[in-house]
Amino acid sequence: MSFLVMGALAVPKLKPSRWLVLGLSNVDWGLYLNTHTLFWNLNYWDSISTLAGEVDNGTFLRPYHGGVLPLEASAVSNMGMFVAEMSSDSFQLLGMAESQEVEVWNAPRWDYVPQLSWRLLLLKTFSTVLGSINQAPPPCLKYTGRKPKTLKIMFCSTDIERKTMMQKVGFLIHEVRSIKRYLLRLRQIEKRRMGAHRNSPKSKKMKANTLKSLLELDSMYRRRSSEHYGILSLISHCSYTSTFVDPSESPSLQCLKRDKLIKLLSLLKPMRDGPCLPDEVLSPLFSMIQDHLFRRLPPPSTSILLDEDDLIATPAATWPHLQPVYDILLCLVTNMEPKTLGEYIKDSFILNLLALFKSDDVRERESLKKLYHQIYSKFHGSRSFMRKAMNDVFLHYTFEGDEKHAGIGDLLEILGTIINGFSVPLKEEHRLLLMRVLMPLHRPKGMQAYHKQLAYCVHQFVEKEPVLGVAVVSGILRYWPTTNCHKEIVLIGELGDLVENMETEEYKAIALPLCKRITKCFNSQNSQVAERALYMWNNERFVKMALQAEAVEEVLSVVVEGMEENVRGHWSKSVRQLTHSVKEMLVEMEPVLYARCLVQLDHRHLEAEAEAETKRKQRWERVEMAAKLNQFILESLRSGLPD
Numbered sequence: 001m002s003f004l005v006m007g008a009l010a011v012p013k014l015k016p017s018r019w020l021v022l023g024l025s026n027v028d029w030g031l032y033l034n035t036h037t038l039f040w041n042l043n044y045w046d047s048i049s050t051l052a053g054e055v056d057n058g059t060f061l062r063p064y065h066g067g068v069l070p071l072e073a074s075a076v077s078n079m080g081m082f083v084a085e086m087s088s089d090s091f092q093l094l095g096m097a098e099s100q101e102v103e104v105w106n107a108p109r110w111d112y113v114p115q116l117s118w119r120l121l122l123l124k125t126f127s128t129v130l131g132s133i134n135q136a137p138p139p140c141l142k143y144t145g146r147k148p149k150t151l152k153i154m155f156c157s158t159d160i161e162r163k164t165m166m167q168k169v170g171f172l173i174h175e176v177r178s179i180k181r182y183l184l185r186l187r188q189i190e191k192r193r194m195g196a197h198r199n200s201p202k203s204k205k206m207k208a209n210t211l212k213s214l215l216e217l218d219s220m221y222r223r224r225s226s227e228h229y230g231i232l233s234l235i236s237h238c239s240y241t242s243t244f245v246d247p248s249e250s251p252s253l254q255c256l257k258r259d260k261l262i263k264l265l266s267l268l269k270p271m272r273d274g275p276c277l278p279d280e281v282l283s284p285l286f287s288m289i290q291d292h293l294f295r296r297l298p299p300p301s302t303s304i305l306l307d308e309d310d311l312i313a314t315p316a317a318t319w320p321h322l323q324p325v326y327d328i329l330l331c332l333v334t335n336m337e338p339k340t341l342g343e344y345i346k347d348s349f350i351l352n353l354l355a356l357f358k359s360d361d362v363r364e365r366e367s368l369k370k371l372y373h374q375i376y377s378k379f380h381g382s383r384s385f386m387r388k389a390m391n392d393v394f395l396h397y398t399f400e401g402d403e404k405h406a407g408i409g410d411l412l413e414i415l416g417t418i419i420n421g422f423s424v425p426l427k428e429e430h431r432l433l434l435m436r437v438l439m440p441l442h443r444p445k446g447m448q449a450y451h452k453q454l455a456y457c458v459h460q461f462v463e464k465e466p467v468l469g470v471a472v473v474s475g476i477l478r479y480w481p482t483t484n485c486h487k488e489i490v491l492i493g494e495l496g497d498l499v500e501n502m503e504t505e506e507y508k509a510i511a512l513p514l515c516k517r518i519t520k521c522f523n524s525q526n527s528q529v530a531e532r533a534l535y536m537w538n539n540e541r542f543v544k545m546a547l548q549a550e551a552v553e554e555v556l557s558v559v560v561e562g563m564e565e566n567v568r569g570h571w572s573k574s575v576r577q578l579t580h581s582v583k584e585m586l587v588e589m590e591p592v593l594y595a596r597c598l599v600q601l602d603h604r605h606l607e608a609e610a611e612a613e614t615k616r617k618q619r620w621e622r623v624e625m626a627a628k629l630n631q632f633i634l635e636s637l638r639s640g641l642p643d
Helices: 004-013 046-049 069-098 115-135 159-199 211-237 250-267 278-293 319-335 347-358 362-378 380-399 409-418 428-442 451-464 468-478 484-498 504-522 527-538 542-546 552-569 573-588 589-640
Strands: 139-144 151-154
Touching: 115 139, 211 250, 211 278, 250 319, 250 589, 278 347, 319 362, 347 362, 347 380, 347 409, 362 380, 362 409, 380 409, 380 428, 409 428, 409 451, 428 451, 428 468, 451 468, 451 484, 468 504, 484 504, 484 527, 484 542, 504 527, 504 542, 504 552, 527 542, 527 573, 542 552, 552 573, 552 589, 573 589
Parallel strands: none
Antiparallel strands: 139 151
């Protein structure tokens, strides 16, 4: 079709009267046969004018073999060359595209003509027609100088035609640039898609794309471009922050901002296959997120953490605006690739997140917990830093007197899930985490607020390596409180759980110190502590540990002494009853040993009474000697005075 149009437009320009003009003397044969002129023009319709003998000043070389035959042969041969070359190029590109050797936009077959192929076809037809108009006879090629690079095309036409041609050339350049931009966009989309496909562990070899897939890529790009524009518009509306304490702030603007945040979240949530957000969108989006989240927290409501039952959530006025921001950040971390977010979620970003765990709002800490755990699960390269940052928070809370941290329990809950994934045998780094970070957390007086999470973390270590049970029990006994009764109760319960998971071999090293501590507890004047310690004897593993220890007689003598003391003089009736029950159980299990311990106890009491009597007599003797000495001195002074 392009050749027919070209021929029809070129016919009016033909002048057959000039075909027989002969002027061999004026022909520049060197320039005519020059490689840059003859062979550069030996393509398509340009070679017609060249082989026709176009020379300077409109003088033509007579066609060899006479007549119009060379022109017709040249036209037919060039048409064939054009068709053959374009067909070969098309099939070559098609085969290379199907074998994944070139980009995907070359892949569609001509069975379905895509939008891109239509544009390329129109461009080629237009350029061919333009070339036929400009280069078919009889335009005169005026050469200024002997070198081909000084060639200037001087159209034998009016200024209006020349302007028209320049407009067509400008349109052609614009069309080429638009198609180039279009191809670059498709190329970027396909690279992202193929990169995600290669990173998939279960990916198969991607098939060659057809018209349908290419059109889907184009529509996806257009849809995402509109979505990106909408996201940027929403980000600009949500960039400002509110204090919610300034009376000059407009409540209507605050409500409008919250609606914009929710709409922004609704745009990001459907992108389950990974939101393909460019840096032009991610950069302002993360700036907006940081401006909202990383703020100065209000002072805590209490200086000492209470029990979990006494914890009251402090509602924050900013939470309706913070909640969608947390959801947006969680959506990005969940759906996007870590390589894309690595430029934004750095070490400083993680430290700022940890600082937000001091918030009194339980809802904010719950969102932070989900977000921090999701970052840990996806960013493998940051895991070591995240654990060290959490350890720094724990150590600062334990040894620097930071009693106002409300998020220790939430951080311990995250750490518990991390410990659950540790491999066996444990690394030395993980053992140091237990002994130098977790065990000192039994020291603060507000421990009961996060004791459940702390006990779970310690329990995970003992489950993986039961040998660590001895060190854990020794560490708890080391940090045992002296006046905090509530703390004693929770620690007794933790000791009972640890004993349940320990092996028999580990009992021997801790039986005596543990039984001494339990005995002191059920001799406590606090009835709750005493009862909780006596209930330890309902634990079969604990009883087995006490009766199967190497120094069982020494262990049982300590226990018998404490029970007899409770029976004789404890003020609480319930404690005395529980003590009687435990005593009967031990007598039934080890009657001989218990009787021997009673005899030893009586003997020790007699020895103690005898020793106390001896000391009493010695004290009285010293008093009498001092009295006699004073009396002697007084009499001596009196005898020395004159009458």
